[in-house]
Structures are given as C-alpha cells and as structure tokens.
Amino acid sequence: MGRALGRALLPALLLLAGGPAASAATAGEDGRRPVVETDRGAVRGREQAGYRTFEGIPYAAPPTGPLRWRLPEPAARWAGVRDAGAPGARCVQLPAVGPGEPSGSEDCLFLNVTAPVGGPAEGEARRRPVMVWFHGGGFMNGAGDLYHPGRLAAAGGAVVVTVNYRLGIFGLFGHPALGGAPDFTLADQQAALRWVRGNAARFGGDPGNVTVFGESAGGLSVCLHLTSPASAGLFHRAITQSGPCSLSAPARSLLPTMGAYEPFVPEHRTVTDGLAAAVRLGCGRPSDEEVLRCLRGLAPGALATPELMLRFSPVSYGTALLPAEPRRALERGEFHRVPVVQGSTRDEMRLFLGQTLGAFPIPDPQAYRARLRAAFGARAEQVEAAYPVAAHPRPALAFAAVLSDASFICPQLRDSRALARHVPTYDYLFDDRHAPDFAGLPPVADFPDGASHGCELPYLFDTGLAMSAPQRALAERMTGYWTRFAATGNPNTPGSGPWWPRSPAVLSLAPGPSGIRPVDAAAEHHCALWDSVARTP
Known part of the structure; x- marks a missing residue:
C-alpha cells in the first residue's frame, strides 16, 4: 500500500x-x-x-x-x-x-x-x-x-x-x-x-x-x-x-518511497512500460496485430487499475504531437506566440503534504531536517537557511513552503521569463489563506490549508461555497481579469489595474482593500535558490 x-x-x-x-x-x-x-x-x-x-x-x-x-x-x-x-x-x-x-x-x-x-x-x-x-x-x-x-x-x-x-x-x-x-x-x-x-x-x-x-x-x-x-x-x-511547464516534485518529498514527480516523460519510457503492461495483461503476443486485438478486447475495468492508471498518467514527449519536452521548448523559444497568464497559489503543496502527515509526520526540527536531506541531499543546509523552522508556526508548514516554492511558484516564474522574451506574459499569485474549502478533504490538525492547490477555482466557477463580501469582490475582479484577457489579450479592466506584462512584480490576488497588489514573488519565495537547484545536474 x-x-x-x-x-x-x-x-x-x-x-x-x-x-x-x-x-x-x-x-x-x-x-x-x-x-x-x-x-x-x-x-x-x-x-x-x-x-x-x-x-x-x-x-x-x-x-x-x-x-x-x-x-x-x-x-x-x-x-x-x-x-x-x-x-x-x-x-x-x-x-x-x-x-x-x-x-x-x-x-x-x-x-x-x-x-x-x-x-x-x-x-x-x-x-x-x-x-x-x-x-x-x-x-x-x-x-x-x-x-x-x-x-x-x-x-x-x-x-x-x-x-x-x-x-x-x-x-x-x-x-x-x-x-x-x-x-x-x-x-x-x-x-x-x-x-x-x-x-x-x-x-x-x-x-x-x-x-x-x-x-x-x-x-x-x-x-x-x-x-x-x-x-x-x-x-x-x-x-x-497551477500547472507550469516546469512543474516537478523532488523524490521522497512527500513519502519515503515516492520518486520524483514528472508530468512529462520521454516516449521510450512509456513504450517500455507499455510492453511490460501488455505481458502482465496476458497480451504478450508475437505480432503487433495480435497484441492490439488482445488489448482492445479487454474490458475497461481490466485496464482501469490503480497501477495502470497511475503508470500511464505522464504525457510522453518525443512524439509526433509533442516533439520536445515542454520546459525545454520554452527555453528555446519553441512555442506559439500568444499572450499568456500564469499563476500559482501561495501554499500549493499543503493540499498534498497534509494528506501524508498522519503516516509520515514532521513533528520537530530534527524531522524537518531529515525530510530536507531526503529531498535535497547536499543542498539541504542551504534550503534550511532560506526556510528556518523558527520562521513558521510548525515544522510541517515550513516544509510545505519549501515544496510550494520549489515545485510550483519558482518553476512558474522561470517559465514566465522564457515566455516573456517573446510574448506578453502576466503572472499572479493567489493568496487568500482563508479561501473556501474546494477540495473537501478531511482537515489535518494544526495544519491549515492556507491558499492551497485549487483554492482559486471557486473565484472563477460557480461552486455554491459560501464566501465573505471581500471574497465575492475578489471573485468579481478575477472574473473580470480572466474574461478581459480572453477578449483583448490584456487582463486589465478600467479601474482594476495595474497588471502589467512580465516584470519583477507579480500580481497578488487576495481579498480586502490591499489584497490586489504587486509583489516581488521571486524574492519572497527564494527563486534564486530554486533556479540554482534546477540548474544542478
């Protein structure tokens, strides 16, 4: 299990x-x-x-x-x-x-x-x-x-x-x-x-x-x-x-047995997995035609197992439809020239980490350091210096901040720099730390959701979740930003700016009189550190 x-x-x-x-x-x-x-x-x-x-x-x-x-x-x-x-x-x-x-x-x-x-x-x-x-x-x-x-x-x-x-x-x-x-x-x-x-x-x-x-x-x-x-x-x-091209999660960051999360993998890896899966499914036939006839004859339930659905969840690159790994394509400028909005939530990884803490808690600074060493190896002390446990209410929240920045926020900003060399690019950081509970997962003691993965969705879609007056006002502003961008390629509407194309500033989206404001997200989230980690072979 x-x-x-x-x-x-x-x-x-x-x-x-x-x-x-x-x-x-x-x-x-x-x-x-x-x-x-x-x-x-x-x-x-x-x-x-x-x-x-x-x-x-x-x-x-x-x-x-x-x-x-x-x-x-x-x-x-x-x-x-x-x-x-x-x-x-x-x-x-x-x-x-x-x-x-x-x-x-x-x-x-x-x-x-x-x-x-x-x-x-x-x-x-x-x-x-x-x-x-x-x-x-x-x-x-x-x-x-x-x-x-x-x-x-x-x-x-x-x-x-x-x-x-x-x-x-x-x-x-x-x-x-x-x-x-x-x-x-x-x-x-x-x-x-x-x-x-x-x-x-x-x-x-x-x-x-x-x-x-x-x-x-x-x-x-x-x-x-x-x-x-x-x-x-x-x-x-x-x-x-919350889905930048450079999204990843380091190995052993959530669970000791978990490898690195990669949404995109080379085609040969998927094909190798497919060969093995066909044999396990009893379809290791001598000819391609017989293999496909056998596989296509299986009931959907025989294929929709947890192991197979998970194994074939990454998207393959090096294919006719996706020739290059997406993050590399962005770096080389090999993408369609259209305006782009990119964003993350401030506490992306709390949603994921919180579901593992019952089995693999982080109760004290020693456990925090052990998790850093497991995920980042020789860089662990450098990461701890940037994210001292004393700066967070508890060690698990410090580790969640590390993973949110390393996996989502800084990869997004790294991708945006590549995009902005060619097209207008607007960045946001969603920061309502009391957003409605969209995920509906059981609460974790002493581990608040904050602005976690997916919590911006009720501000764009009709979910029926209760919102305060400031949150409803934020939803109206975000609806205006998204649809104005769709109409014109510029998210700004009269009286709702400024949200300018790529610069050191990112637009913070939160309820309240000063909730929508520019922030230096790269500095606040230690992106120089994470950029150097990403460059490390």
Whole structure:
C-alpha cells in the first residue's frame, strides 16, 4: 500500500470548424430550451439566469472497440434535435482520493458550452471571446461538467467550453504496436479545439479569439498546447493555473518511497512500460496485430487499475504531437506566440503534504531536517537557511513552503521569463489563506490549508461555497481579469489595474482593500535558490 500511495498521491490530487454565423440559439426556441444547429446536428440546451448551457455534445467518435487507442475521429451526424440538457458520460477513471471502483465510460468525448443570453452588448464586438477549459485531475480523473462557468459567461460575456478527454491508460498508453505513445489525451483536446473553431460562431462566439485555460493537469494541458506544433492556429491566448511547464516534485518529498514527480516523460519510457503492461495483461503476443486485438478486447475495468492508471498518467514527449519536452521548448523559444497568464497559489503543496502527515509526520526540527536531506541531499543546509523552522508556526508548514516554492511558484516564474522574451506574459499569485474549502478533504490538525492547490477555482466557477463580501469582490475582479484577457489579450479592466506584462512584480490576488497588489514573488519565495537547484545536474 505504501508504494502504491507514494506513486499515486501527487498526480491523483492534481485536481480536483466553420459555417454561417448565427446568434446564440436562434433556431427552434422552445421556452427555456434553446436550439442551436452544430456542424453535426441540432442540439437543445437549457436557459439559466443570464446564460445558456448545451451539455454532452460529442466532439469526436466514441474511442471504443477498434477505436481504442486511435486518434480521435469525427463524431457521426445525427438526425433531429439532440438533447443537450445534461452532461455526457465522464471518461473512465478511479476516485480522485481513496479506494474505489472505476467509473465512467470510454464513450466520453463530450464537451459543454455555456454562452451568455442574447447577443453582445452595444459597442462590443459582434462575437464574444471563447474560453476552452481543460480540467485537472492528474490526467487520471476529472471531467468538464464538474466546472460551472455561469459567472464567466453571464458577468464576463464569454462563451465557455469545458471538455472531457481520455485519461490514464486510455489516453496515455504506449506500445510498439501503436508506433510509440501517440498522446491520445492531447489529440482529444486538439479535436475539441477544432470543434470549437467550427462551431463557436453558432453559439455567439468568435472562432478567431479562443483562450485555452486550465488548472493543475489542465494547466499542464495548456502548456502542451503552447508547445505542440499540432495546436498551431487553434487558440490565441493561454491561461495556466497551477500547472507550469516546469512543474516537478523532488523524490521522497512527500513519502519515503515516492520518486520524483514528472508530468512529462520521454516516449521510450512509456513504450517500455507499455510492453511490460501488455505481458502482465496476458497480451504478450508475437505480432503487433495480435497484441492490439488482445488489448482492445479487454474490458475497461481490466485496464482501469490503480497501477495502470497511475503508470500511464505522464504525457510522453518525443512524439509526433509533442516533439520536445515542454520546459525545454520554452527555453528555446519553441512555442506559439500568444499572450499568456500564469499563476500559482501561495501554499500549493499543503493540499498534498497534509494528506501524508498522519503516516509520515514532521513533528520537530530534527524531522524537518531529515525530510530536507531526503529531498535535497547536499543542498539541504542551504534550503534550511532560506526556510528556518523558527520562521513558521510548525515544522510541517515550513516544509510545505519549501515544496510550494520549489515545485510550483519558482518553476512558474522561470517559465514566465522564457515566455516573456517573446510574448506578453502576466503572472499572479493567489493568496487568500482563508479561501473556501474546494477540495473537501478531511482537515489535518494544526495544519491549515492556507491558499492551497485549487483554492482559486471557486473565484472563477460557480461552486455554491459560501464566501465573505471581500471574497465575492475578489471573485468579481478575477472574473473580470480572466474574461478581459480572453477578449483583448490584456487582463486589465478600467479601474482594476495595474497588471502589467512580465516584470519583477507579480500580481497578488487576495481579498480586502490591499489584497490586489504587486509583489516581488521571486524574492519572497527564494527563486534564486530554486533556479540554482534546477540548474544542478
């Protein structure tokens, strides 16, 4: 159990095409059930207060049977009006946290559209900006319908699309019989973006103004699109939330048996794992054709095991869709020239570390030093000098600060320096240390969540969580920043700035009169130290 937990914990918790333009839902209105004609057939959605939703729209054919582990193919056309009043099936996955059986379906390549009611306001462009959301979940769980973007549509005036994509072994398997590791997960997302290009105008959106955004694995997905040649022309702006291209976690940082967390791995590693997995599954056949026939004949439950879903959660590079390791591509300037917003939360790693403290506590300074030595070796004393235990309420919180800065915040700022050499780049640090409990995990004694991983999501999406008046005001400001950036490539709105392109300052986002302000995040989070650690062979 310890080894499986060690391999699983970090990724498992990384959660939680054109035709004539038509105004949103002009055809076949039925009370509060608007109808839109897509390029595959008509869909009937639902009208809410200020926005309309169209859910469960297929953007590709079901990747089942002989289409398992094939690049996505076009969805079939349908006759009549398809009901789009409820989400489609989620992709096969295991529970985000804890034991449990697989859920979902391989027939899962659906997306959801949320659009403002009515046409653009007077003085606005004829079509609205489009925002395409890729969910988090470590590439192992999650779904587009978990995120409700009504505020982004009604208050921000954006057409928002949330997407399902294949997960774990179903999306990131590799084997010589497949010609390598084709990155089906990335291919699914690109197919969804092509659907957006062909259908956005039918929902009142501008297919020439598409922003990709996502958090955690969704943020890593945005990184993939920035650096995948096949994503060229499919989007025009990018927002990466808690998922920088350089994200990593050192070995033994959370658990003694846990290796380094790497979201992107070379293709040959995935193929080697795929060969071994096929043999264990009883499909070590003499020919590639027989191997695939055997693997495609297995029930989804035989593939959706914790070990296999975890092993095939990293994305392969050195492939046709992702030729280079993303962080190296950024360093070399090999990415699409679009404006970028990047951000992290101040206490990213508290979410992950807190779930391990029961089994592997950090009760005193000696235990803290031992954890530093295990994670950073010869650099441990240097790290302790920058993060003295006396500067934190307890040793575990000192270690959480170390991991947050080393794994998320400083890698983000390092990536932003590379981006800013070529494109406008805006950085934020979310710092509401009393944010609503979005993760819903059991509390850990004497270990507050703070501004942990994912806690900015209720400020953008409708979660139903209670907020104070200052927090609601922050949510309004953030909605304005995100949708203004989607509309113009600049997040500033009248009276809400300044948030300027890349400079030493980062915009801190917190509630209260002085909560939104520039900070020197690189200095406050010891990024000179972590940059030197990253350069160490």
